[in-house]
Amino acid sequence: MNFDLTEEQQLLKDSVTRLLADRYGFEARKGFQATPEGWSRDLWRQYGEIGLLGVAFAEADGGFGGGPVETMLIMEAFGRALTLEPYLATVVLAGGLIRRAGNAEQRAALIPAIASGELLLAFAHAERQSGHDLFDVGASAREDGGSFVLNGEKGLVLHGDCADKLIVSARRAGARRDRSGIGLFLVDAKADGVARRGYRTQDGQRAAEVTLTNVRVAAKDVLAGDEDPFPLIERVVDEAIAATSAEAVGAMSEALDMTVDYLKTRKQFGVPIGSFQALQHRASDMVVAMEQARSMMMLATMMAGEENAAERRKAISAAKVQIGRSIRFIGQQAIQLHGGIGMTMEYKLGHVFKRLTMIDILFGDADYHLERLSRGDGLIG
Amino acid sequence: MDLRFTDDELAFREQVRGFVKANLPASIRQRILEGRHPRKDDIVTWTRILSKQGWSVPHWPKEWGGTGWSAVQLLIFNDELQQAGAPEPLAFGTSMVGPVIYTFGSDAQKRRFLPRIANIDDWWCQGFSEPGAGSDLAGLKTTARREGGEWVINGQKTWTTLAQYADWIFVLARTDASVKKQEGISFILVDMKSPGVTVRPIQTLDGGHEINEVFFDDVRVPLENLVGEENKGWNYAKFLLGNERNGIARVGASKARIKRIRELASLQVYGEKPKIEDPLFRMKLAAVEVELKALEMTQLRVIAGERKREKGKPDPTSSVLKIKGSEIQQATSELLMDVVGPYALPYQPEREDGDRWNEPPVGPDWASTIAPTYFNLRKVSIYGGSNEIQRGIIAKAILGL
Numbered sequence: 001m002n003f004d005l006t007e008e009q010q011l012l013k014d015s016v017t018r019l020l021a022d023r024y025g026f027e028a029r030k031g032f033q034a035t036p037e038g039w040s041r042d043l044w045r046q047y048g049e050i051g052l053l054g055v056a057f058a059e060a061d062g063g064f065g066g067g068p069v070e071t072m073l074i075m076e077a078f079g080r081a082l083t084l085e086p087y088l089a090t091v092v093l094a095g096g097l098i099r100r101a102g103n104a105e106q107r108a109a110l111i112p113a114i115a116s117g118e119l120l121l122a123f124a125h126a127e128r129q130s131g132h133d134l135f136d137v138g139a140s141a142r143e144d145g146g147s148f149v150l151n152g153e154k155g156l157v158l159h160g161d162c163a164d165k166l167i168v169s170a171r172r173a174g175a176r177r178d179r180s181g182i183g184l185f186l187v188d189a190k191a192d193g194v195a196r197r198g199y200r201t202q203d204g205q206r207a208a209e210v211t212l213t214n215v216r217v218a219a220k221d222v223l224a225g226d227e228d229p230f231p232l233i234e235r236v237v238d239e240a241i242a243a244t245s246a247e248a249v250g251a252m253s254e255a256l257d258m259t260v261d262y263l264k265t266r267k268q269f270g271v272p273i274g275s276f277q278a279l280q281h282r283a284s285d286m287v288v289a290m291e292q293a294r295s296m297m298m299l300a301t302m303m304a305g306e307e308n309a310a311e312r313r314k315a316i317s318a319a320k321v322q323i324g325r326s327i328r329f330i331g332q333q334a335i336q337l338h339g340g341i342g343m344t345m346e347y348k349l350g351h352v353f354k355r356l357t358m359i360d361i362l363f364g365d366a367d368y369h370l371e372r373l374s375r376g377d378g379l380i381g
Numbered sequence: 382m383d384l385r386f387t388d389d390e391l392a393f394r395e396q397v398r399g400f401v402k403a404n405l406p407a408s409i410r411q412r413i414l415e416g417r418h419p420r421k422d423d424i425v426t427w428t429r430i431l432s433k434q435g436w437s438v439p440h441w442p443k444e445w446g447g448t449g450w451s452a453v454q455l456l457i458f459n460d461e462l463q464q465a466g467a468p469e470p471l472a473f474g475t476s477m478v479g480p481v482i483y484t485f486g487s488d489a490q491k492r493r494f495l496p497r498i499a500n501i502d503d504w505w506c507q508g509f510s511e512p513g514a515g516s517d518l519a520g521l522k523t524t525a526r527r528e529g530g531e532w533v534i535n536g537q538k539t540w541t542t543l544a545q546y547a548d549w550i551f552v553l554a555r556t557d558a559s560v561k562k563q564e565g566i567s568f569i570l571v572d573m574k575s576p577g578v579t580v581r582p583i584q585t586l587d588g589g590h591e592i593n594e595v596f597f598d599d600v601r602v603p604l605e606n607l608v609g610e611e612n613k614g615w616n617y618a619k620f621l622l623g624n625e626r627n628g629i630a631r632v633g634a635s636k637a638r639i640k641r642i643r644e645l646a647s648l649q650v651y652g653e654k655p656k657i658e659d660p661l662f663r664m665k666l667a668a669v670e671v672e673l674k675a676l677e678m679t680q681l682r683v684i685a686g687e688r689k690r691e692k693g694k695p696d697p698t699s700s701v702l703k704i705k706g707s708e709i710q711q712a713t714s715e716l717l718m719d720v721v722g723p724y725a726l727p728y729q730p731e732r733e734d735g736d737r738w739n740e741p742p743v744g745p746d747w748a749s750t751i752a753p754t755y756f757n758l759r760k761v762s763i764y765g766g767s768n769e770i771q772r773g774i775i776a777k778a779i780l781g782l
Binding site for chain 1: 382385386453636639640660663666668670672674676678679682698701771772773776780781
């Protein structure tokens, strides 16, 4: 058992932290958000230069052979800086699907382009009715003379507006809520029949609603071949939960640090408000919630690579529950302890709060995962 | 970063598990897992079994009977023992006064007391809290004055756990009233058989007799029973309390209680289905398990961090362990209340003496300890520095407020 980083991991952490400290101040972030795309192409290119975009892929595929720990370090730094770039969408979600479900040709065609920053991807999976159930897929894929024809509507496609290609889930067989029969298709975002409506999300990120009308997909663009890709989808979403847990830990650390600084500097009644015991104890409870969240982030990171799916999902759900609960407590208390300034758009804290709130909702909120966990035989073996 | 136990650590766990399985008497194991208090004999018997194996004070320096295990091994050891239903070692000796003596005591004190603590030949209790000095421990009023080559101690201690069995008590006493309150306190070892020592029981909410008041009325103690330097007792007390917090997460004990909750909830049927099939109950149970899993990881992180810390300085993060560990213990006792339902009501203190009691129990035979355990465990957020004191420590030592 050790919690130490390797030398390479420490270097990676230092370089992403340094880049964001130099280039991703809150004012700079406001500028990126105000552009039409809502994030910075320049920073994206630099992420590529320092290796962030390729680190999670195998060296044989043109990546750097990193794993969940590397993703954790990057996402935690992104969480602190509240970055807006499509890392989760392109590298973690879609990249994860290509890494796990792509054949050699697909990997060779796509991964180097992701790693260099040239190719943006998005995972078009959720639908209006699906809630947090990953198996609920109503979009259809009809086989037609060796190729497929897709129809249906996909919603909340993270960074789906800027993506060059979409990975679309659609049903090859079975009924809407069957666990089997789902297929994965690589679709050019500008292909005939693809209509996208991009929008800003509450936390300042971007997403799109996607309509597919008789979109034709060649057989070579089917992922996972004839294998059922659903277990791979679950696996990649579990990896994304570990990744967003790290992003949440970064954002919570930022919220806690800002709050403690504020308690030390803000004066009322002639003294720093941090001298009041009621507020000290609240801040201490935030520390407890923070430490518990950080512990479960590490558990999620460790278990993201677990081959035993039942064990992996149990740990990931447990992490999601703890992270979600810590998010609510730390986010809400950070605003409360700041008072009025925490309520304003001009101050960073409120944006941290909003991103945290949305991370809880992504991939199943705390209650969803608690319910899933409660159906099993427990965590204490 | 690799959070899995190494093969060596896993093998060590198996070794400990095997030893406990082979050596812990079944009657003791049953008593502990049923939520009853261990008897004095249970603790003595088990400590001597461990002592024979060389495991009764594993965390001590090797020359005084320690094992030289790593922090992770110690954690595994404690976790296994707690899960298996072994009685806790008598912490007042092994985790409190023992480390104070081997760190600050004289050579004569070490030779005299440490082997007897390790083999539980002496039963120790803790003379810290007083009626007027709880969270404000340094405000204590018990005095020790030098007179004719002896200390003469007067005053009163309270909440003194298991003092009814004690051979010795370690006492914080005021030896200088003219200086700042923390700077006039000394740490003195007192033989409970000394004339002038009186123990009066205090009954707790559960009906049990765990705690006592201890009165000192002109109790005469040899000067050599002072530990370390006169008026430096507060430093030793802080050292002791920091050590106490490290063991206070009690992850293994909470794991054992969760297993018991599952077991009992599968037996207990109200209406048509066992309690374990109630979705609301399962959600509540899962929520506590998540917190416990997180606490277990946090504890490992604290231990990993200790390697990089100055020796002897407790990590303020141990206050996080105290707060969460106590909250989880209390939460598990609430879940047991959910399981037992209406048959929590009958008050059957005589069931504590299970094997001397011939009447059949009222209600399920496992039900009688549930409410008393719930009542009793309210103590865990109060003792060892109340959770409010811990929040103060976090605010000051971690956040700098």
